[in-house]
Amino acid sequence: MTWIRSIIFFLILSTLVGQLVDGTKYKPYISLVIGFMLISLMLQPVLSLTGKEEIIQETLSSMTKEIPTFSFRESAKEAKKQQMETQIQKILKEYKIKVFRVEVEMNDNGEMKSINIQTDKKSRREKKIKTILLGFYNLKDSNINVSE
Numbered sequence: 001m002t003w004i005r006s007i008i009f010f011l012i013l014s015t016l017v018g019q020l021v022d023g024t025k026y027k028p029y030i031s032l033v034i035g036f037m038l039i040s041l042m043l044q045p046v047l048s049l050t051g052k053e054e055i056i057q058e059t060l061s062s063m064t065k066e067i068p069t070f071s072f073r074e075s076a077k078e079a080k081k082q083q084m085e086t087q088i089q090k091i092l093k094e095y096k097i098k099v100f101r102v103e104v105e106m107n108d109n110g111e112m113k114s115i116n117i118q119t120d121k122k123s124r125r126e127k128k129i130k131t132i133l134l135g136f137y138n139l140k141d142s143n144i145n146v147s148e
Helices: 002-020 027-050 054-066 072-094 126-137
Strands: 099-106 112-119 144-147
Touching (some): 072 112
Parallel strands (some): 112 144
Antiparallel strands (some): 099 112
């Protein structure tokens, strides 16, 4: 009887979680995980009758050991870095400066540490590029590197 209560409680909880992630790109993944959990809940009474209830625990523990940890901070820092690189390219494009590559280096706090820019020989206007970016990003002159 307790396993029926567990399944009912799980279904209520999974419905709540399903409503919270409704319309997001994570909904199929959440549904998959909820489905696996429901199957394991339903198999528990059957396996307890046969004396093999450890199988589910061993399987779930081995699955969770293989899942890599997700770091929100690292992904947010990477997204911010890409956004800044794109923004710098757009700013320099407005000034008609041809840019081949922009690389932004970030510190551990997610703040911009330095900017490395590669341009062609014709548009190598290091002083103009540094002036534009110094005013926009409030960096030191030595933290902006321009190369050909």
